[in-house]
Structure formats: structure tokens, C-alpha cells
Amino acid sequence: xxxxxxxxxxxxxxxxxxxxxxxxxxxxxxxxxxxxxxxxxxxxxxxxxxxxxxxxxxxxxxxxxxxxxxxxxxxxxxxxxxxxxxxxxxxxxxxxxxxxxxxxxxxxxxxxxxxxxxxxxxxxxxxxxxxxxxxxxxxxxxxxxxxxxxxxxxxxxxxxxxxxxxxxxxxxxxxxxxxxxxxxxxxxxxxxxxxxxxxxxxxxxxxxxxxxxxxxxxxxxxxxxxxxxxxxxxxxxxxxxxxxxxxxxxxxxxxxxxxxxxxxxxxxxxxxxxxxxxxxxxxxxxxxxxxxxxxxxxxxxxxxxxxxxxxxxxxxxxxxxxxxxxxx
Amino acid sequence: xxxxxxxxxxxxxxxxxxxxxxxxxxxxxxxxxxxxxxxxxxxxxxxxxxxxxxxxxxxxxxxxxxxxxxxxxxxxxxxxxxxxxxxxxxxxxxxxxxxxxxxxxxxxxxxxxxxxxxxxxxxxxxxxxxxxxxxxxxxxxxxxxxxxxxxxxxxxxxxxxxxxxxxxxxxxxxxxxxxxxxxxxxxxxxxxxxxxxxxxxxxxxxxxxxxxxxxxxxxxxxxxxxxxxxxxxxxxxxxxxxxxxxxxxxxxxxxxxxxxxxxxxxxxxxxxxxxxxxxxxxxxxxxxxxxxxxxxxxxxxxxxxxxxxxxxxxxxxxxxxxxxxxxxxxxxxxxxxxxxxxxxxx
Numbered sequence: 001x002x003x004x005x006x007x008x009x010x011x012x013x014x015x016x017x018x019x020x021x022x023x024x025x026x027x028x029x030x031x032x033x034x035x036x037x038x039x040x041x042x043x044x045x046x047x048x049x050x051x052x053x054x055x056x057x058x059x060x061x062x063x064x065x066x067x068x069x070x071x072x073x074x075x076x077x078x079x080x081x082x083x084x085x086x087x088x089x090x091x092x093x094x095x096x097x098x099x100x101x102x103x104x105x106x107x108x109x110x111x112x113x114x115x116x117x118x119x120x121x122x123x124x125x126x127x128x129x130x131x132x133x134x135x136x137x138x139x140x141x142x143x144x145x146x147x148x149x150x151x152x153x154x155x156x157x158x159x160x161x162x163x164x165x166x167x168x169x170x171x172x173x174x175x176x177x178x179x180x181x182x183x184x185x186x187x188x189x190x191x192x193x194x195x196x197x198x199x200x201x202x203x204x205x206x207x208x209x210x211x212x213x214x215x216x217x218x219x220x221x222x223x224x225x226x227x228x229x230x231x232x233x234x235x236x237x238x239x240x241x242x243x244x245x246x247x248x249x250x251x252x253x254x255x256x257x258x259x260x261x262x263x264x265x266x267x268x269x270x271x272x273x274x275x276x277x278x279x280x281x282x283x284x285x286x287x288x289x290x291x292x293x294x295x296x297x298x299x300x301x302x303x304x305x306x307x308x309x310x311x312x313x314x315x316x317x318x319x320x321x322x323x324x325x326x327x328x
Numbered sequence: 329x330x331x332x333x334x335x336x337x338x339x340x341x342x343x344x345x346x347x348x349x350x351x352x353x354x355x356x357x358x359x360x361x362x363x364x365x366x367x368x369x370x371x372x373x374x375x376x377x378x379x380x381x382x383x384x385x386x387x388x389x390x391x392x393x394x395x396x397x398x399x400x401x402x403x404x405x406x407x408x409x410x411x412x413x414x415x416x417x418x419x420x421x422x423x424x425x426x427x428x429x430x431x432x433x434x435x436x437x438x439x440x441x442x443x444x445x446x447x448x449x450x451x452x453x454x455x456x457x458x459x460x461x462x463x464x465x466x467x468x469x470x471x472x473x474x475x476x477x478x479x480x481x482x483x484x485x486x487x488x489x490x491x492x493x494x495x496x497x498x499x500x501x502x503x504x505x506x507x508x509x510x511x512x513x514x515x516x517x518x519x520x521x522x523x524x525x526x527x528x529x530x531x532x533x534x535x536x537x538x539x540x541x542x543x544x545x546x547x548x549x550x551x552x553x554x555x556x557x558x559x560x561x562x563x564x565x566x567x568x569x570x571x572x573x574x575x576x577x578x579x580x581x582x583x584x585x586x587x588x589x590x591x592x593x594x595x596x597x598x599x600x601x602x603x604x605x606x607x608x609x610x611x612x613x614x615x616x617x618x619x620x621x622x623x624x625x626x627x628x629x630x631x632x633x634x635x636x637x638x639x640x641x642x643x644x645x646x647x648x649x650x651x652x653x654x655x656x657x658x659x660x661x662x663x664x665x666x667x668x669x670x671x672x673x674x
Contacts (some may be wrong), residue, residue: 051481057511062470062504069474072459073408077474089500096462097471105452105460106443107666107673141667165669239360290531 004184007177008114009151011040014078017186018048025070025160027054028063028116029078037082038118038177060086064093064115068101071113076162084119084171085131097165099142114161114168120212120263122175122312126303129174132211132264132295137169138240138273144168144193145240147210151182153238156191164193171240173211180215183319194239196247202231204326205257205288208248208274210237213261213313220319230326240270245277252278256287257325261318266294288328291321337541337583339552340565346626349564356628359400359559363616364638366417368645369426370590373433373448376649377594382433386449388416391521393615394554394584395491396421397562398519401570408479410459410472410490413449414450414521414588419493423456426645430652437658444658466496469505476514476579484669487573488516489566495526498539508583510547513578517569520583521556527592528601544581556586557615560622575625587613610621628649 004012018024026041027210032055035042045053056063067077081087087094094115101111121130137145144166148154154172161168163323199214209217214236221232235251236245252258258278260271275290293313295301301311344447346356370389376382388395396418402421404408409422416429428440432451435444440453441460452460459475461468472490479486496502497520509516525532537543542553554565562584569580587610591598598607623629629637 057504057507059500059504061501062473062508065467065470065501065505066474066477066508069471069476070478071474072471073478076477092464092467092501093470096464097467100462101460102666102668104442104446104450104453104462105666107670108447108452108454109460110669110673144668151610165671165673179514302613 001183002186002317003105003181004151005039005181006151006172007040007152007180009154009184010158010172011042013152013155017159018052019277022078023076025052025054025075026078026080027067029058029082031080036080036176040080047244049185052268060090061093064090064098067113067115068093068097068111073110077115077311078114078162079160081115081117083129084117084133087117087133091136094143094169095140099140102166103142110165111167112165115169116170116172117201118172118174118177120173120175121301121308122212124303124305124308125174127300130301132262134240135264135268135270135276138270142166143241145171146193146238147171147173147240148172148191148238149176149211149214149236151179151184151211153191153197153236155184156189157193157238159188160190160193163190168193171231175212176215184311191238194242194244196238196244197236197246198233198251199236200232200234202233203255203320204231205259206233206235206255207259207261207322208235208237208251209261210240211263213250213263216313216315217261217318220315220322223315223319224322227313228323230323232322232326237274243273243277245281248274248278251283252282253285256285257328258282258286259293259321261293261313263295263312265297266292267293267297288325291325292326293318293321331553335503337539337544337553337624340552340554340561344560344564346560346597349567351560351561351563353628356623359396360619360623360636361641362396362417363418363559363619364641365426366392366395366420366644367616368638368642369416369429372645372649374590374594376433380651382448384447385433385594385657386413387588387593388414390587390610390615391523391556392417393559393619394519394556394562394586396522397559398491398517398566398582398584399489400563401566402487405457407486408457408459408475408488410461410468410488411451412468412492412496413463414493415451416449419451422458424451424453424458426648427651430649431655434652434655436655438651438655443662451488461673465640466492466499466502466505468492469502470508472516473505473509473514474482476509476516477512480512480515485574486515487570488514489519490516491519491521493526494522494524494531494540495534495664496528497543498526498534506543506547509579510549513576515573515576516579517566517573518581519566520577520581521586522583523586523588525592527596530601539583540581541581547579547581549579549581551581553583553585556584557613557618559615559619577628
């Protein structure tokens with residue numbers, strides 16, 4: 001076991017996969033000479049060479065499109081989008097090409113590729129360095145979308161993503177990069193894509209979340225137990241698509257109360273799908289209304305510290321809602 | 329590369345004979361038969377469309393010269409074909425059969441491109457090295473660059489051919505793919521089939537330059553203009569480009585000036601944007617007829633043989649239509665398959 005933060009976990013896993021398999025190549029803006037703006041690929045250029053560690057022009061659609069070509073011809077590309085906010089020019093490649101290649105060829109072609117993208121707020125990123133993009137991509141059949149939030153999950157899920165025969169959008173919450181630390185086994189292991197995880201057990205209510213909000217929920221749940229004796233179960237979704245409805249529903253059926261917390265704009269966010277699933281499948285197991293907490297429906301969080309805080313759901317607010325739901 | 333007459337793009341004429349390009353009589357006859365097959369596949373497809381048997385047809389007629397000429401310089405089973413939807417003749421060269429083309433036209437279960445999922449003419453076959461493409465324009469250009477990168481990385485001597493119309497050259501993806509290919513001196517040839525219209529939008533409304541090929545040097549590689557109605561000239565331009573790519577010298581952009589004789593698709597009405605006089609004038613430079621003239625001139629094919637061949641190929645095409653028409657449709661229950669890997673792919 002080694003204690004590490006999220007960014008180190010991703011660095012180490014990518015490094016391990018590149019050292020083990022020459023088919024793995026990485027491409028993106030500033031990833032080679034600079035080692036990535038978040039230092040995820042620091043030292044890779046010297047070790048693996050410029051053929052495998054490719055600094056690209058600023059053209060996100062091309063980064064994804066070139067990765068498609070590489071995946072079609074025997075490589076296992078891991079593309080980095082510098083900030084998830086900048087992935088939008090690649091939307092056409094992601095929707096029309098990446099996620100449809102297998103389907104449109106009736107299974108003849110597959111795309112074993114990963115697109116990594118740091119996302120989310122809380123880092124003074126303002127409008128264009130803070131966005132959550134999972135809902136756009138979670139809507140597309142044929143694309144797996146994952147959001148690991150701990151060093152352990154980031155390690156196991158990145159390994160699973162690179163091994164996966166299908167394309168995976170690997171979302172890394174920027175605020176968790178250096179904030180969240182945890183033990184990671186030194187031996188290779190996999191965390192399967194499509195499996196949620198109960199991060200904290202409890203009987204009184206279920207809180208379903210992911211990304212930075214998962215950690216905010218865990219903090220609120222801990223205080224709630226200390227201060228009120230209320231035991232919240234916190235489920236980490238981990239994979240946006242395909243969604244592990246079984247783990248979510250099992251928890252909700254146990255507690256009878258469901259709360260969904262996410263950072264993205266509330267309307268049409270990934271939490272809406274989770275709430276709808278609970279309503280459809282577990283209506284008669286519920287002892288209270290489904291509570292959905294998301295970011296406000298404004299275009300983005302502001303740069304000013306207080307504007308950013310006003311956007312992000314915080315532990316106090318979540319605590320209040322948890323208590324209210326528990327007492328319902 | 330600036331040529332001596334001061335133009336940016338190099339111009340290729342039919343100065344080279346087929347012998348000088350290493351083409352024998354058998355090659356010439358095969359090239360001709362492929363062009364003829366493409367033309368007759370087209371005519372059959374439109375006939376089927378009018379009969380209500382084929383909901384959607386993307387015609388090739390007029391493009392056979394530039395398609396067969398360029399595709400002929402690649403090797404089946406080794407090189408990679410990244411076509412676009414008009415490339416009936418390219419995929420014939422790559423090894424797709426008329427039966428397979430009609431299986432796609434009728435959206436049959438055994439359509440090799442998509443099992444009846446995509447619209448017709450959205451080619452793809454892993455077995456043949458034909459890369460599947462979509463309907464959005466120019467999205468395949470970065471794919472082609474990525475494939476060429478992988479081929480170079482794996483130290484294969486494969487060359488990638490990437491075809492598109494001049495309309496595609498307005499897309500950002502086109503620029504981005506060209507740029508990446510130039511930076512890495514990739515083994516790839518870009519072939520622009522410039523038929524002067526992006527559906528209805530004339531070239532003058534698409535770009536301020538006369539030649540798409542002029543853009544090649546901006547990406548660090550040559551741009552070549554060739555007469556798309558001259559199949560031998562197209563082969564010659566492609567031969568040079570493929571040799572250059574295989575030698576590790578990087579990409580080439582070939583622009584074949586061509587014309588499509590039919591509307592954009594069976595759903596288009598080109599009378600709204602092209603005069604009949606213009607279309608008829610273009611048919612005087614029909615690549616198939618020009619090549620037949622050339623074959624007679626060099627004594628490879630008599631006039632009577634051309635007529636006999638047309639009857640023979642038409643019979644083959646008709647047989648292919650019948651075979652494909654009677655093939656099974658996809659099972660409705662297959663709708664949900666192959667969203668993700670089913671674990672049994674080869």
C-alpha cells in the first residue's frame with residue numbers, strides 16, 4: 001500500500017500501463033515537454049519518447065479523431081483534453097464517431113481508446129475551467145463515462161478503461177487531484193467500469209453522488225452521525241454510463257430515503273437520470289420524496305471566491321437537506 | 329511546392345503513358361472494367377430507386393476516373409482505404425463486390441459495411457481495410473491521420489488513402505487532420521474529388537482560391553492538381569504520392585478536378601443549381617468514354633469489345649442485384665446489439 005493523491009494515482013497507473021504495453025500512446029496539449037498542465041504525465045516524454053508521448057496542436061476534435069484512427073489500427077491511445085471545458089469542439093467526434101463506430105459497423109470495428117478530461121469547479125476556474133460535462137456524454141449510447149473520485153478508484157478504473165475494448169471518457173475532478181489522498185495497493189488491480197460503490201454505510205437515508213460532491217457528502221454524513229446520530233449511506237456512482245442501478249436501488253430500498261447530489265447544473269443533469277430511475281424502480285420502497293441537489297441553472301460558476309462558493313453545493317447545505325430528509 | 333509556371337500547386341497532365349507508369353494491358357483492362365462496373369452499379373441503383381426498391385442512392389457517375397485512378401496505386405490487404413460516401417469505385421478497387429454494394433443499398437443483414445444500419449454508401453470493412461465513416465463531413469480526415477500515425481509507429485509500410493469532396497475542405501476537421509499529418513510526415517495521401525459543388529453550393533462560395541491543392545504547401549507537403557477525367561493521369565499522380573509516402577517523405581494532397589453527372593443523391597434536384605447545358609458539357613469529358621477512347625487508341629480494346637463488355641458487366645450487375653435483393657433483412661431484435669463489445673469479436 002502507498003498513500004497517494006488522485007493526480008499521482010493517475011500518473012502512476014498511466015506510467016505502469018505504458019511501461020507494460022507498447023500499444024499505449026498518449027496525446028494531448030502540453031502533455032509531453034510540459035508534462036501536462038496538472039503534471040499527470042510529468043517525465044513521460046523522457047522515458048517513453050516523443051513517438052508515444054505526443055504534444056498536439058490546439059485542436060480537440062483532432063486529438064479525439066486521431067485517437068480514433070490509432071485505436072482502429074492496433075494502438076491503445078489515451079487522449080488528454082487539457083480541460084473538460086475545451087472538449088466541446090470534439091463533441092462531433094465523440095458523438096458521431098467514437099460512440100457509434102462499433103454500432104454502425106455491426107460490431108466489425110471497435111475503439112479501445114480513453115479520453116481523459118479534468119473537469120469540475122472549486123479551483124477558481126470560472127466559466128471555462130470549471131464545467132461539468134458528464135451529462136452531455138452520459139446521454140450517448142456506446143460511450144462509457146466514468147468519474148472516479150478517490151486515488152484507489154482512479155487507479156483501478158484507469159486500468160479498466162485502458163483494458164476496455166470500448167471507448168471510455170475518463171473524467172477527473174480537478175479539485176480532488178491534490179485534495180483527496182488514500183491508500184492504493186502496489187500490485188495491479190482493476191475497479192470494474194459500471195459498478196457503483198457504497199463509500200459509507202448507513203440505514204437512515206441514501207445519498208447518491210460522485211466527483212467532488214461525493215467528498216462533500218461524506219463530510220456532511222460524518223457530521224450528521226456525530227451531531228444527530230443519523231446514519232446516511234453514501235453511494236459513489238463512479239460510472240455515469242452504464243449506470244449501476246442495482247447498487248443504487250439496493251441502498252434506497254434499504255433506507256427508504258433517497259437524495260442525489262451533483263455539481264453540474266441541476267436541470268437535465270446526471271442526477272436527474274438517477275432520481276428518475278429511483279422513482280421508476282423503487283417508488284413503493286420510499287418513505288419520503290426524492291431530493292435532488294445540483295448546481296444552480298446559471299451558465300457557470302464565477303471567478304470570485306464567493307461566487308464560486310455560491311455555485312457549489314457545500315457540506316452545510318447538504319447536511320441540512322440530509323437531516324430534513326431523515327426526519328421526513 | 330511552387331511549380332515552374334508560378335502556380336502554388338503542381339499540375340499533372342497525361343504526359344506519362346501507361347507503360348511509363350508500369351501499367352500493362354491487363355491493368356488497363358481491369359481499370360476499365362472497374363470503372364464500367366461502378367457506372368453500371370450507379371445506373372442500376374437509380375433504376376432501383378425509381379422502382380421504389382432503394383430508398384437512397386449516392387451516385388458516383390463522373391467520378392470513376394479519379395476514384396479508380398487513385399485507388400489503383402494502393403495495395404489490397406496492406407494499405408488502408410478511408411473513403412467517403414461517393415466512393416463506389418474506390419471500394420470496388422479495395423475489393424468490395426457489387427453484391428456487397430447492393431446488400432448495403434437494400435440494407436440487408438449481410439451488408440458488410442453496417443448490416444443495414446447506415447445509409448447506403450457509408451462504406452466499411454475491417455477485412456478489406458476500408459474504414460467505416462459517418463455522414464458528418466470530413467470527420468474521417470483525423471481518423472486517417474491517426475491510422476497513418478499508427479502504421480508508422482508500428483513500422484509497417486502501409487499507406488493510407490483518404491478521399492473526400494471539395495466541400496469537406498471547408499471543415500475544421502479537414503484542416504486539423506491535414507495539419508497533424510504534415511507535422512508528423514505521415515504515410516498518407518489525401519485525395520480531393522473536386523466536383524465543384526457542395527451539394528448546391530458552388531466552389532466560388534466555398535473558397536476564395538481556384539485550387540484546393542494550393543493549400544497543401546501550407547501544411548508542409550505538396551499539392552497536386554490532376555484532371556479527374558483522366559484515369560491514367562490520376563493513377564500517375566497517386567503513384568508518385570504513394571511512393572513518396574512509402575519512402576517516409578510524408579503526405580501529398582491530390583486534387584482531382586471532376587464533375588458529378590447526377591444530383592448529389594437520389595433526394596436532390598440539381599436543376600435548382602446547375603444548368604442542363606453545364607451538365608451536358610461536362611459529360612463530353614466523361615472519364616469512362618475518354619478512357620475507352622484511349623484504350624482504342626493504344627490498341628487494347630476494340631469498339632465492338634467495349635460494347636460486348638458492357639453487356640457482360642451489366643449482366644453481372646443485374647445478377648448481383650437479384651442476389652442482394654433476395655438476401656435476408658436484419659432481425660429487428662438485432663437493434664440493441666453491438667452498442668458495446670460482446671466479447672466475441674475477432
